[in-house]
Amino acid sequence: MLTRALIVVLAILNLGVALWWMLRGEPAPAPPAPTTGVAQLQLLPATAAPPPTAAVAPTQALDDRTPAAAPAPAAERPAPPPPVAAAPTPTPVESAPAAAVPAAPAPAPVAAAPAPPAAPAQCLSLGPFADRAAAQAAQAKAGTLLRGARLREVADAGATRYRVILPPAASREDAQATVKRIVAAGLSDYYIIGQGEEANAIALGQYRNREGADRRLAALSAAGFNARLIASGGDGSAQWWLDATLAEQAEPAAARQRSGAAQHRSLDCARVR
Missing domain, CATH: 3.30.70 (Alpha-Beta Plaits)
Structure with a gap:
């Protein structure tokens, strides 16, 4: 008896479960995962209707006014789009100065041919x-x-000898001082005459031709000495x-x-x- 009662109860329970399963409908799909960075539309509870507009007094002129559209409920108004990040204003980059173009090298002036040295x-x-x-x-x-x-x-064009001589000095000491100057000038071939009319004179060479004597005179004159030429021999012409x-x-x-x-x-x- 008890067993039969349990079987009846289980059958009723199974039948109830089967009816609930058939009547429950399709399950609501799971809401998609919110997109990152995009605002979601949310429904707000409906607000109370605005109070009726008060009747216009009969003494006031009636204005032909088109009633303004009632603002849409907040639930029906689309959500404002998310603020788009403004593109960063490009910082003006100071234009780099154009690379200096190297100037073309000026052609080297053609050097004039050096003039030949003068003879x-x-x-x-x-x-x-x-x-x-x-x-x-x-x-x-x-x-x-x-x-x-x-x-x-x-x-004395017919002379056979030519002597180069410095005039006599006032004393032997003066003649020796003159000799030192001659040596310092790089000249040689000299001697001091010790006696006679030409005592203390300085002989500076004896030559057989006039050209040699003239060259000696020129060298002494360049060194600052006032020598003279004495010719001997010949007919005096x-x-x-x-x-x-x-x-x-x-x-x-x-x-x-x-x-x-x-x-x-x-x-x-x-x-x-």
């Missing part, structure tokens, strides 16, 4: 001539082949010479031939200036 001046003596007039005529004949010409008289500087590209032989001189000698140009 050193060449000086000479033309002669000998018997008198001054003959020397002047020879200068006129030479013309443009000579520059800065001057006449020079040579006494004089000769004239024409000292000059050769023009550019002129030849000594051509100058001698045009002037009619018997010979030409090389000459230190310092004696012509």
